[in-house]
Amino acid sequence: MQITLLKSKIHRATVTGANLDYEGSLTISADLAELVGLVSYEKILVANLSNGERFETYAIYGEARRGIIELNCATVHLGKIGDRLTIMSFARYMPEEAALHSPRIAVLDERNEVLRCESDRGPAFKVLAR
Secondary structure: OOEEEEEEEEEEEEOOEEEOOOOOOEEEEHHHHHHHOOOOOOEEEEEEOOOOOEEEEEEEEEOOOOOOEEEEHHHHHHOOOOOEEEEEEEEEEOHHHHOOOOOEEEEEOOOOOEEEEEEOOEOOOOOOOO
């Protein structure tokens, strides 16, 4: 048996752009995505804190250190620039792995700068330099 748990979360991200003509997805600044362990094309669940909409799509990397959070294609209709989002990904774990699992969570300010990084089991996690 496997258990599905939260793997990554970017909390209170501010939408900075919307592109109806793009072919899909949510663009996230690469540094923010990597901080919580999101990979390009990973399935994500997005909750719009401003209007209650929830939708699934996939993450793509935008330019690092720009604070980009951009709604693309049909998701443009589910929010607007300035809305606050929670971006989540999930993974399946065996019960033994689940007992040791801690999701990687980044909480952002209104400029999409990191206020804090945390896990559910202790102090802030370290981001390894590349």
